[in-house]
Amino acid sequence: MKLYTADISPNCRRVEAVLHHLGLYDEVEVCRLNLLAGEHLSSDLSTSNPNGKVPTLVAGDMNLWEANPTMIYLCDRAGAEGFCPTDAKSRFEILRWMSWEAQHYNRAIAEITWETMVKPLFGLGDPDETRIETASQNFHRFAGVLNSHLEERAYMLGGSITVTDFAVGAFSALVSSPQSRVPLDDYTNVTAWYQRLEAMPAWAATAPTRLMEAAE
Template sequence: MLKIWGRLSSINVQKAVWAAGEVGQAFERIDVGGPFGGLDTPEYRAMNPNGQIPVLEDGDFRLWESNSIVRYLAARYGAADLWESDVARRAEAERWMDWMLSELQPALAPVLWGVVRKVPGYTDPKVIADGMKRAEALMTILEAQLADKPFLSGERFGVADITVGCGAHRWFNMPVDRVERQGVQRWYEALFARPAAQAALPLPIT
């Protein structure tokens, strides 16, 4: 059985849990990180020297970095459904995965920290407003991508929808005023209806 190390309130752990559910693999999730601690133990550092979550254990194989875990699970267990054999289509999906890490996730983080988690230094209204402005601009990009297709890479649900969908889950469930975007809303509702998504994306967000 797979093991996924990390607390479920982490967006990166949510990606791994969602991917495991989509490929139909049973797993044990172990709470570490945040209020659970455990990231600085020698045993955990042996699995991930960065002291971050998640870590995936698949037998004797251990893997860290959330997007790499999603790719691995899709390629090993979900090739018929999630993993694109066509190189161009796979590159398009992976581009959105990278966009999530480099653009959307950093934009959403200060809003979450200020509005939901009340982290000192992030509750300043200007900090929150700046994060919202950046996130809205990125959501405009996402809306354009979804204007004429049901999923990020086209007609088929895939790895990009898992990773960016975790960000959309935060966006739609934070207590903030958002610009209405029908394409992103429709896409998110379709994603959240999936059983694997519901198991991975708890409400309320914390």
């Protein structure tokens, strides 16, 4: 397998973490691209992904792009039933939360952290306070849902970690940084769950240290 990936991407982190968790990382040829230098535009990435985006995984004759279905494919291929259950109820829960995080929860986080971390870090202009305010309102709306869901659960699907946690928690490192200005303080169940996630070996192995150090 060949993985096109990038250091500073929560979408890449979740796929790399699944590869670590499944013990597959050593089987992968890793092509780490510097997005800011435009390496994704000049590499052969577009032959595998017409969008020219990472993560992209080439597995045999399959070109896998979009992080969440790529994660599910890897789990199913590995037969990782506990980490990515295949019964209809669990599969609905996994897909429901993956859709939710992409459309709502992590979308709000991505909008805030783009303004507060990514733009300053890479000299892309001043943060837009109006966009931060609008995205923060959305964050509160959906963080409340997540906080309630985690009230009686250690992980997204219950008592043990699943691929769903890697998807919904994809931005954990950015959110936990004070520079992010993501208004997380009131959501103590979410904070505790992020800490449990960060303690997972596969998640820790993929921490975006360079970005976090640069933002400090």
